[in-house]
Amino acid sequence: MSFLKRLQFWFAGFNDYFRVMTTNNGNTAATKTTLIFTLVKTSMTLVSVPNGCVTKDAKVVCFIGNLAANHSITKKIIVTMKKVGALSLKVELKSKETDVDLSNNKASTTVTIKN
Numbered sequence: 001m002s003f004l005k006r007l008q009f010w011f012a013g014f015n016d017y018f019r020v021m022t023t024n025n026g027n028t029a030a031t032k033t034t035l036i037f038t039l040v041k042t043s044m045t046l047v048s049v050p051n052g053c054v055t056k057d058a059k060v061v062c063f064i065g066n067l068a069a070n071h072s073i074t075k076k077i078i079v080t081m082k083k084v085g086a087l088s089l090k091v092e093l094k095s096k097e098t099d100v101d102l103s104n105n106k107a108s109t110t111v112t113i114k115n
Contacts, residue, residue, distance in 0.1 A: 009112040012081045015047055020091045020107065022064075023072040030095035033064040037077055038090040043113070048078035067095070081113045 053062040
């Protein structure tokens with residue numbers, strides 16, 4: 001799983017987006033797959049979520065369903081940054097199956113917000 005960053009920095013007060021691409025590297029389909037974006041509500045305002053996603057507390061939860069072996073999916077969330085400074089973005093992927101490699105089920109990135 002990886003963040004696909006458009007810019008190395010964002011500007012406070014303007015809409016911008018972040019995308020996450022996740023790939024099932026396993027040999028079988030992952031079922032009941034869910035992608036969870038963690039929002040930093042003190043630093044951002046949620047503007048738009050993709051189809052199949054809902055907001056819950058400080059998270060955007062995207063219900064992907066089945067993700068075939070060696071296939072990818074990308075989701076994009078639009079936010080407005082409220083504060084200047086560094087911000088850590090986090091995302092996690094879960095599925096019904098037991099995963100033998102949990103290290104690739106989470107991703108994070110840090111972006112800089114400027115005036």
